[in-house]
Amino acid sequence: MPGFLRDSLTIAAKDLRSELRTKEALNASVSFSLVILLLFSFAFDPSAEQTREISGGLLWLVFAFAGALILNRSFARELPNDCLDALIASPISGxxxxxxxxxxxxxxxxxxxxxxxxxxxxxxxxxxxxxxWQLAGVLALGTWAMTVIGTMFSALTVNLRLRELMLPTLVYPVMIPALMSAIQLTTHLVGGEPLGGDVLVWLRLLVAFNVIFTALALSLVETVLVG
Amino acid sequence: MRERFIILFTGFAAVLLVRNLYVMLVKLPDEAAQGAIFRIIFFHVPAAWTSFLCFFAAFVCSILYLAKRNLRYDAVALATTEVGLAFAAGNLITGMIWGRIIWGIWWTWDPRLTSMLICWLLYAGYLMLRRAVEEPSQRARISAVLSIFAFVDVPIVFFSIKWWRTQHPQPVVWGGGTMDPSYWNMLFLNWVPLILLAVVLILIRLRQEEAQREIDAVRRWAHAL
Known part of the structure; x- marks a missing residue:
């Protein structure tokens, strides 16, 4: 499917270019992630030895909350000047x-x-x-899960008045299995334990989640955007 | 026709419930380990089954809506989701009452409890989303997609939390094990009136929804004049 790939790359390049020119969402997301990391230090004793044991959970909460700032705007940013209508009218598939x-x-x-x-x-x-490298792989898989769900729900709610209020409640419950897998795997890897045995079930779950929801999103997004 | 079904089903459900309550409270002995509170299971478990049936019906109707674009399917999906949510809430609340008495705590992060809570939140989000969209066909489309996402997610949530908890120390271990056949029979016997009740509620809710749509149509027509 070279046509599909070329179309996707064009859109991705366009989005990245416009984001890198203003860096609006990127700056907000990075600063917010630092703020959350700061807030965590008040929630528990940051010097304690147990921090390593909950490191996966902490990290993924930071990623999930800070990432929402980027994901939520994904489609909404096309609303001014009717860019979304232009994109939908353009000769590429949903x-x-x-x-x-x-x-x-x-x-x-x-x-x-x-x-x-x-x-x-x-x-x-x-x-x-x-x-x-294992950690990088887990980060990539977990991030893709967040991205698929976040981008899909951004498309789903793009025309709603209460979009910003609605998204967190809708998105996080759906992401739970992927977040749990990512948290488990990250905690193991940060704790210095090798991947293997029981932990592999989480890797499989994460991959399955990604496959299922990527397929679902790709097949339903046209319905959501066009009707 | 539908009126008659509603009355018939309600009557049948009421008679069965009275009969079941009589057997439960008078005939069946207390469970050896748990005592009288054990009887709550006859509502707790069938409520969960009923809610899953409702969510499955909503899933099927959502697919049918996307395939056929008939707003009737959307109305059925809404009605079944609302009723399913009510039964899921009934399941959670009866479970918490049981937990308070048997375990001494209202809540524990047991896989089943956690999954049901997530399931409840997913479908509560569905109802919340519907409120935010005014245009009927857009609302139907968006909520159908969300319903499909939610239904696919629930089994994944359930298995993942099961794995999650098996690797962690559990605060409370589930009783599990076997149940006396007379208890099993009662569990299924009491499921029948709950399903009938669910059907009645869905039919009533559907009638309200149809009336609402008629009112909206008349209102739009009046505005157009």
């Missing part, structure tokens, strides 16, 4: 539009994570890089 936007969001979220992960390590004295 699925390609979705895939392009999701790819751009994915890269932006990874960028936010690339900043907040080292900061997390510094603030909470955690050596997270012991199993760097």
């Amino acid at each position: 699925a390609a539009l979705f895939a392009g936007k999701a790819a751009a969001n994915f890269l932006l979220l990874l960028a936010v994570e690339a900043v907040s992960l080292p900061v997390f390590g510094v603030f909470y004295n955690i050596r997270w890089w012991g199993q760097f």
Whole structure:
């Protein structure tokens, strides 16, 4: 499907270009992730040895909350000047539009994570890089799960008045299985335990979640956007 | 025709419930370990089954709506989701009452409790989303997609939380094990009136929804004049 791929890449490049020119969502998301990391230090004793045991949960809450700032605007940013109508009228499929936007969001979220992960390590004295490549893989898989759900729900609610109020309540419950898997895997990897045995079930769950919801989103997004 | 169904089903459900309550409270002995409170299971478990049936019906109607674009399917999906949500709430509340008495705590993060809560939140989000969209066909389309997402998510949530908890120490272990056949029979016997009740509620809710749509249509017509 070279046509589909080319269309998606065009959309992704467009989204990335416009985001990198203003850096609106990116700045907001990175600063928000730092604020959450700061707030966590008041919720528990940051110097405690247990921090490592809950590191996965902390990290993914940061990613999920900060990522929402990027994901929620994904389709809403096309509303001024009727850009969304133009995109829908353009000769690309809804699925390609979705895939392009999701790819751009994915890269932006990874960028936010690339900043907040080292900061997390510094603030909470955690050596997270012991199993760097496995961790990178888990981050990519978990981020893709968040991206698919977040981008899809951004499309779903794009024309609603109460979009900003609605999204968090809708998005997070759907993401729970993916977040749980990512949290489990991250905690293991940061704790220095190798992947294997029982933990692999989480990897499988995460991959299955991604496959199922990517397929579902790609097949339903046209209905959502066009009707 | 539908009126008659509603009255017939209500009457049948009422008679069955009275009969079941009589057997439950008078004939069946207290459970050895748990005592009298054990009887709440006859409402707790069938309520969960009923709510899942409702959510499944909503899932099917949502797919049918997307395929056929007939707003009737959307109305049925809404009615079944609302009733399913009510039964899910009944399941959660009876479970909490039972937990308070047997475990001494209102809530524990047991896989079943957590999954049901997430399921409830997902469908509560569905109703919330519907409120935010005014145009009927757009509302039907968006909520059908959400309903499909929610239904696909629920089993994944259930299994993931089950794995999650098996790797963690549990505050309370589920009783599990076997149940006396007379208890099993009662569980299924009491499911019948609950299903009938659900059908009646869905039919009533459907009638309200149809009336509402008629009113909206008349109002739009009046505005156009």
